[in-house]
Amino acid sequence: MDSIEIARLQQYLQTKFGLPDLTIRARPNKDDSAEVYLGDEFIGVIFRDDEDGDVSYDFNMAILEIDLPERPAS
16 A cells, blocks of 8 residues: 555544554565554554455454453343
8 A cells, every 4th residue: 555545544544443543664575565553552454455446445453352351240
C-alpha cells in the first residue's frame, strides 16, 4: 500500500470509529498490508485484496482473553 492509500484508510477508520488517535503504518517489506495502532498500541493488520480489479480491505484484530474485563460474579 502506498502512502496515499494508507492515509485514506486511516481517515476512514478514524471517522468511522471516532478514534482520532488511530494510525495506520506501512509494514517493512510488505506492500499488501499495513499495521493499525491505537495510540502506541498495535491492534491489528489491514490487508489489501485486489481481485479482478475490485479492491477491498480486510481488518484483522486479535483480542487476547487476558485483555478482556473479568467476568461478573455469578
